[in-house]
Amino acid sequence: MILDQLKNPKLTNQLQQWNFITDQVMGGASTGKFKVEEIDGVKCYRMTGNISTKNNGGFIQIRAKLFPVINTKEYKGVYIKIYGNEKKYNLHLRTGLTFAPWQYYSFTFYSKKNWKIIKAPFSEFKKSNFYQPKSILGQNIKFIGLVAGFDDFKSDICLSEIGFY
Numbered sequence: 524m525i526l527d528q529l530k531n532p533k534l535t536n537q538l539q540q541w542n543f544i545t546d547q548v549m550g551g552a553s554t555g556k557f558k559v560e561e562i563d564g565v566k567c568y569r570m571t572g573n574i575s576t577k578n579n580g581g582f583i584q585i586r587a588k589l590f591p592v593i594n595t596k597e598y599k600g601v602y603i604k605i606y607g608n609e610k611k612y613n614l615h616l617r618t619g620l621t622f623a624p625w626q627y628y629s630f631t632f633y634s635k636k637n638w639k640i641i642k643a644p645f646s647e648f649k650k651s652n653f654y655q656p657k658s659i660l661g662q663n664i665k666f667i668g669l670v671a672g673f674d675d676f677k678s679d680i681c682l683s684e685i686g687f688y
Contacts, residue, residue, distance in 0.1 A: 524598065525686040526667070527587075529566045532559045539588045541568065546672070549624075551580015555671070555678060562606050565638060567681035570669065574676050582672025584615070585682070592619075592663040598687035600644040601667070607634020608679040610671070614643050617666040620655055627651050628659040629670075634680055642688060 527535045534540055543557040555572020562569070572583045601614055612634055615627040628648035632641050648659050656662070667685070671678035 524593075525684065526589075527686075528684040529559065529568070532566070535587050535589075537590055539590055541585050541587045543570070543583070543585055545572070545583045546580030549580065550578050551575065551582070552577040553580050553583050553672070555583040557585050560681065562681050563638065565606075565681075565683045567606065567683040569681045570671060570678060572671065572678045574672055574674060574678055576673070576675055581674070582670055583678060584668045584670040584672070586615075586666055586668035588666055589664055592665050593687060594663050595645045595660050598645070600642055600647075600688060601630070602640060602642045602684075602686055602688050603669070603682060604638060604640050604684040605634055606638050606681040606683070607636070608677070609636060610634055610676055610678065610680075611674070612678075612680055613670040613672070614648075615666075615668040615670050616648060616659060616664050617668075618659060618662040618664055620662060621651075623654075625651060626655050627668075638683070
């Protein structure tokens with residue numbers, strides 16, 4: 524299932540808007556931006572910024588609500604087509620059982636300086652804290668996000684396609 528391949532930029536195929544969020548919502552010092560660009564002839568969402576762990580911060584992200592929600596029983600995982608700067612990034616999923624802003628399920632990957640498809644099996648997503656169920660399997664995904672964070676670095680990542688396999 525293709526969630527977005529920029530046929531209608533800044534909206535998913537479910538017609539949900541992508542939002543750009545930084546740690547400044549909680550007093551952090553990270554900065555960045557998100558825009559539609561073309562890299563090597565491929566249209567993409569480009570998220571750039573300076574990630575800072577000052578003031579208990581350390582992230583920027585683009586995130587979209589899923590409506591209707593996606594049940595993890597229907598797919599094996601998430602796939603993304605990305606181009607990056609050889610840094611570590613994360614996919615975050617939020618479900619009906621992740622109530623607090625700091626609760627999510629995370630999959631970490633490294634970006635390459637060329638277009639690459641990465642598959643993130645649901646079984647490899649890790650919970651963010653002990654208050655949520657250990658596994659995302661069997662849950663309904665309400666939000667999906669591409670996150671740069673948790674270290675001090677310059678973010679530069681492009682997302683051209685995202686979906687479920």
